[in-house]
Amino acid sequence: MASDSVPISGAIGLPKEAGSTWSETLHEWVITVDHKKLGLMYIGSALLFLVIGGIEAAIMRIQLAVPHAHFVSPEVFNRMFTMHGTTMIFFVAMTVLFGFGIYLVPLMIGTRDMAFPRLNAWGFWMSFFGGLLLYFSFIGGDGLYGAGSAPDVGWWAYAPLTSTAFSKGHSTDYWTIALLVAGFGTVATGVNLVTTIITMRCPGMTPGKMPLLAWMYLVMAGMLLFTITPLTAAQLMLMVDRYLGGHFFDTQAGGSAVIWMHFFWIFGHPEVYVLIIPAFAFISEIVPVFSRKPIFGYPIMVAATVAIGFVSMSVWAHHMFTVGMASYSNAFFVLTTMVVGIPTGIKIFNWLGTMWGGKIRYAVPMMFALGFLFQFLGAGLTGIMLGAAPFDWQLSGSYFVVAHFHYVIVGGILFSVFGAFYYWYPKMTGRMLNETLGKWHFWLFLIGFHLTFDTMHIPGILGMPRRIYTYEPGRGWELWNLIVSIGAIFQTVAILCFVVNLIWSYFRGRPAGNDPWDAWTLEWAVPSPPPAYNFAVIPEVRSRRPLWDAKHPEDPDWKYE
């Protein structure tokens, strides 16, 4: 997608001759600082890594479909789960959410680009190169005696497994440096998003009149500044240990393995809120439009999101309930974990309140949004279970946790992202995605998701730990693992439908026009796709739904807000 030329109408700038060569187009995309192109590049790279990460998952599920399988060796399996996790979190989830954010935020706040366009480009390329570096490890990681190849220390890279004593060769270094590089890009994007939202809103758009998506990206980007940086610091420390003979995590020299866990999870937990908050943002834009009502309780949605931003920084050690912290420490983190569930959970009520009394239209974006609502409910509740520390002493490190977080990330975030694709693809390309293929995508993925991840809770309850390349027969795990693996087949076919849809619709989709969904935020005021300058005239707004005001001059929002 990155090398196709996007049809632009009324563009200011160098006139485009009808027959641009592919190299000219490629050059244009490589040097671009336009937030829309960069957004699409983020999304495109995320799709690429999604496919790769999915292959890694498929390999694992084939190996685990039956006990004592020999599909892959233990070494390969351990690389698979490490790379799958690292790829999906850093190079799929983060990048696709950045892509949508960078594309949409300037349009939704009525401005022409991000605050720092060149920094925007730098952030993307750092992220992309980080991903390439991570995957180069498959080729370049082989050290002496075959030690090396891709990282195999798990995506949390616990010490002292990552020390040079236990991780010979360079595979851990690829993990560390690739994420360091990508991390710098991530911080740059955080700086850019915060600055854009604070300093570039169009006239009349006070913070209380921004679309919820803008608020949520503001919180997410603000969190990024404090979330990625602990990981950066810990990785720098790991580099000091591995290259300069340092002892940060060297237990033989009095160092602490537990402090790596603290640093990692001080990053790791807020990170998952960094991922879920943009997913909330998409839902908060889609559900109102397809229910034909404004979002229920905009101020509380903002307050809850900000609260999550702060409280989520205090819950991290619920990933460490089994490491032997004192009882009062465990109890503290139980409390904060439960508390952060409150602003998270009440959002479901707000979306429910938005649907209530509406006229819900089940186009594909709304189908995915509805899937999100049910599934995020389940995911949040299994999170509450895990937050009860003694229950967690049994469930932690088992397939119950794996099921829980996939429920959040796939059942929640990915469904929301799919909804966002179907909702904003028309704006980005000027064409509608095919509705029939979209429904196939939805239903196949729904079936596959539930087959896999509902079932996956059971082996966890039956005592199956995670990160094992095979398991013992006779513990009652076999049937469930087989069902989990079968669900993966449905999901794979669904993703194929999706990719086919993306490509086919680009050439043959129904022309979308400016506002195919009869929506209310500023991005629907401009052509699809938008011209390079976004708005011919910078708009002035008076309410949260400027297009509602324009379409209903007799009953504008600013009378009621």
Add this chain to the structure above:
Amino acid sequence: MRVACGSSMKLRHLPQLAGAWLSIARCFAQSAARNSTSTSIFAPDSTPADAVFGLSIFVLVVTGVIFAIVFGLLLYAAIKFRRRANDDRREPLQIYGSDQLELAWTVIPVLIVIVLFMTSARVIHSVQDARRPPQSMEVTVIGHQFWWEYRYPQYGFVTANELHVPVSNPAHPMPTFLELRSADTDHSFWLPRLAGKTDLIPNHPNSTWIDPHETGLYLGQCAQYCGTQHAKMLLRAYVDSPADFDRWVRAQQQAPGDDTPLSPEAAEGRRVFNNTACINCHAIAGTAADGRFGPDLTHLMSRETIASGISLNTGETLRRWVQNPAAIKPGALMPAMNLTDKELDEVTAYLLTLH
């Protein structure tokens, strides 16, 4: 309240009826799970696991009720407020919010959180801060890449991979307190039916305790990724009657010595063992072998399995293991010693004498 299954459980927050139901449910789970290879967390057989189970059921009920209510509301809204085919396309009433509703659905979750926190905190305290009674067993567990070392400081011997503990009944409680340490990377000790898991972290000693109510074999495995063969670091805990346990302890306390009379083949095997690098990693009490990097082999043949639970302990598997550990457990840290066939037969014969 006591139930026929011989176990007791205190439930402070549920009415008696729910308590009876729970105990019955547990009876079912236990009888299904007993004498089987179950590792279900819902078949607890020890006080810490019982306490966790009780809390788990409570949490499941609370979250289950929340799920049912919200799921029902979502389903209702999704169906009731669909746009009809004969819709007049007028926008519905635009509602922006409701302070009372939002207050209500914030206050109720806060109350639920308080309750869940209090019940969790109580169980945390009861399990983690349990006072060690004067009569208790002590075992030091040392996690290695990819096997378990067990030391019994009260009895002065070391064994590996198969844990023996005495059964504990409420009349004569005999809990086992386990000190958890690691020789290399992070591991985690998880016997789901006996207790929640606790990690073994180098330079960070931990402790946990179990008081199994029934004799039998309990299974588990390492639950913190520790390297290539993390999946094969299996746990086997034998809960013995007091008499059986005493017998086992006494047997473990014997030391064969270097001059025990052996058959010619086994004697030759002992010579090979003592003169090859075997003694650098392995220990056999009373002999020159006193290495601590590998499992203690003094009473190797008293164990049912080798390689941390993955193979039955027979002459044939022993021979295959010594010939090439990587053929059975690729990534295990024991190297193949490149012994000749004759030497392998001899060493195996020697190992088979280590009862």
Add this chain to the structure above:
Amino acid sequence: MSPIPANMPAQAPWILPSRGRVGMFCLIAAEAAIFTIFIVAYIFYLGKSVTGPTPRQVLEVPIFNTICLLSSSLTIHLAERALERGQIVPFRVLWFVTFALGAIFLGGTGLEWHRLIYTRGLTISTNLFGTTYYSLVGLHAFHVIVGLLGLGLVLALALASKLKQEHAARVGVFALYWHFVDAVWVVVFTVVYIIGR
């Protein structure tokens, strides 16, 4: 095209914070988080070294260096004021002094490290103290180097008469970074040389 009605009531001019300042504050926040983790590690590992020299045995309090660095915050502030008033020559002088003070600080740190390594035998791999000390102070010194590069660039532009009064705001944004570097040093100094010894 603009479907947004322009018949809005008269309102105050639409003024939002400056991009540069907000961006720099964000960067400072992120950097502060990184430093916090290193400081936490330093404090956590105090007294935990198994072998090797302790802070009290080998550390000498760098009073002179600190005075230089903290004074450079004053001189850069005065330089900003001068540029705002269009006084280019005082600006050049004050900016140069800032640069020199920062360079003295850096050189002093280098000298101290030389003494620690070659005379006192403390390296990054000696023990936990060595690891955490060199990492923390080194991270700060790295930020001083970046600051000096920025200072040098602005100085070069000023000497080439390319810097004008209208650039005062941008120079002010950079000065925020330099103030941050100084503030971090206050914390590092307190933790390493006062609390930790």
